[in-house]
Amino acid sequence: MDHRPPAPRRPAPAPAPLLLPLALALALLGAGCTGGVEGSPGAAGVRDPYFRGLGNGGYDVTHYGLKLDVDPAADRLRGTATITARATQDLSAFHLDLAGLDVESVTVEGRPAAVNRAGEELTLRPAARVEDRLRKGRTFTTVVRYSGSPLTITGADGSQEGWLRTADGAVALGEPTGSMAWFPGNHHPSDKAAYDIEVTVPEPLTAVSNGELVSRRTAKGRTAHHWRTAEPMASYLATVAVGRFTTQESVTPDGIRLFTAVDPKSAAASKDVLDEIPAVLKWSAEKFGPYPFTSAGAIVERTGDSDYALETQNRPVFPGPPDTGLLVHELAHQWFGNSVTPATWQDMWLNEGFATYAEWLWAADHDDVPVEESFDEAYEDEDNWEFPPAEPPAAVNISDAPVYGRGAMVVHRIRLEMDDDEAFFDLVKGWTKAHRHANASTDDFIAYVEEETGQDLTDLWDAWLYGESRPPVEEG
Template sequence: MNRRTPAATPLALLLALALLGAGCTGGVEGTPGAAGLRDPYFPGLGNGGYDVTHYSLKLDIGPSADDKRRPADEKRPADDKRGPADGTSSPSAQPSDRPADRLRGTATITARATQDLSAFHLDLAGLDVESATVEGRPAAVNRAGKELIIRPGSAVEDRLRKGRTFTTVVRYSGSPQTITDPDGSKEGWLRTADGAVALGEPTGSMAWFPGNHHPSDKATYDIEVTVPDPLTAVSNGELISRRTEDGRTTYHWRTAEPMASYLATLAVGRFSTHQSATPDGIRLFTAVDPESEAASEEVLDGIPAVLAWSAEKFGPYPFTSAGAIVERTGDAEYALETQNRPVFPGPPDTALLVHELAHQWFGNSVTPKSWRDMWLNEGFATYAEWLWAADHDDVPVEESFDEAYEDGANWAFPPAGPPSAADISEAPVYGRGAMVVHRLRLAIDDDEAFFDLVRGWTETHRHGNASTDDFTAYVEEETGEDLTELWDDWLYGESRPPVED
């Protein structure tokens, strides 16, 4: 679960500011929205001056121009080999290895201005922008690295006043990029043997649609994806419709609850799909690569049980749909808690399923305000694994804690203070983050009160954002305790604190 990309370069930001300064005459009154939100690890990520409320994406996906000369289902030569998971082709690869190489998209972005805007930015890596409109009127478009700068004309200036809602439409196309994170892992658009999968934590979603790509700006989504038969397109939320015409099928997915853009996903390929519902009425949709189907069946059949168990621990399930996307082994490097249905890089085991489904509460519903708060996602999801092992595998939580405590990798840095963007998915964020949760449980010394506290946390910040400071303040207010020593030792401390025998 390692997912990062470098922030915009200083040169790119300077170019952006220069472009914004040019041509101000005759534009909308106000000031440009910021080119970044100064995230502690990705200062150029996200944009200021507006808050997105809804994305409507219409995507047409297919092979490259050369690929179209061959039928989509034509077999490859026997000596042909699939390229690596980062989307690069091996020397012997044929065009049909890239059936999801090209994307043509229309992004309709509904947003509310948080200041009087004269211009604003969208994050977009690569891809060619053909046009943009704001409130139906043509807008000037400039590029500076991963920054897309939109300058509306004066005719729509009233719609860009603080508090007003406006709609931007961007038409774009190209071959989506695979992004390499600071730690060397891959995200963005990952080409697979039979299609592609889009993974976005923390910045990869900018590889396939323009937006405000920071976790603090959550929105609802409609994603319509057209793919050539026999491919299937799977995304977040619920499948609203499916229609086929002239050998191409359009899938319409809707996410009605707010979602951070890094949790948006799109998987294109040949999948075995299954729809059902839990006894509580949660709609389930699973999509499994045929090569992974047999080995995944038993674990995926356990999704309703894991959701019911998790709801007892963490509160009501925060969404109306759930499920999973299982690729073949090697199509991705890690599992990711994409909203409603996590993506797995091959058949998962139960512990991994528990971890990724716990993220639906911790990370997806209660989303971090910045990437410094990632331990709130991973610490609670790891602790969910410990709780499951205690309830189902006769492994006491204390034993899981002791194992993590003795693992030197968990003490490389404090979970609330990774030293760089390359470290936000490293062991302390997971293992020591879970230790923070367990030490809190011991400090409360009352399991009923502890789980009431956890359920209250997920309810208080349901479908919102929260920071580490929000969490510590919430805990102390609810418990009436000063827990400074606990936070100093376990959350922020540089050294391994002693524990009682």
């Protein structure tokens, strides 16, 4: 996320319960899809500390196949989501998260499933004849067809996520809950999956998403753009941007495929910074370890299309031309947040603290601003001491200043405690390697650091990560 200023966000209140169309409900009942599967229902939520109802239990998604037909002029999206998942228990029913859009049909293993909807929760009860596919350890496929006008979710502070309308199209931003506004799924960062996203839009618009462009087909004035993300991705990092873009493709000397899409009104002011992407990636790899993906790039909208940048996987979204510091921050997230993804939203400081520290490192190496100077500036900033970075007081605070600035201070205090820069950067590279394409918590990080350093750092954690007040710098 953009850290200048970080924009706290919370999801809008859940919409009133929606009913399935009568014809669909009758069809499902007629198909005998209301019960019979042995086992128990998966949980409606994974008990995240801040978003208790977010995500779903009982299964693990391995792949999303999304086919979207987007008509910006009509403000209409029609989608088919093919969700491949592995049952982690014997399931009699399970849940999907979806906000706003109308469900037209649902099948599990090719047979109609009974569907109940309450706000953002879809409860699916498969037909009895597919019960063997929902045994623990088995893989099953769910297909949801849906349509409507996607929601823009507005938080209490006025910041927006979900489906954002732009001057010539739309952009989907998902942190922390916005992805449920454009596709059904298990929308918690702990459930990562591979993605194929095919978006059909009217000419002359372009649809850009994560990963690599597999194909582009045009017929009858509409173009289907097929994007593939082979590496695991949390749903909040998925994006679709539709509009008139200037695009550019290239390959870095290290073999990373670059794809940038820039709104023509932002192109001239963005060029010099975007040209730095290969250099920033190379520098970041030296600091943090090998780049964790096969593709990279950026999506640059026109100023005002959104209020913040977001580290969407492979190519961050920028709300207008970025500066180099912001580019460094969002690309650092490809290691911290996108590859090593937080276990819960309480672990956000692991994303933002490291990405902010990357800015400090870049400034030291390229702008003659010592890291100590950046640390001192953050230390003197009163906003960074509103709460401990590992314990935001509420969901609305997970993107507030302490998560960024004080998070970065925690990283630097570890470096000072080690008093060995080579060992410190080996520690960082080891962290990104140990949890590559996985999830990690604050407890995981503490255990890792103490095991690798052989030090008991209780005083450091108590003072800098969990402490309520500003510790004297002399305490080390």
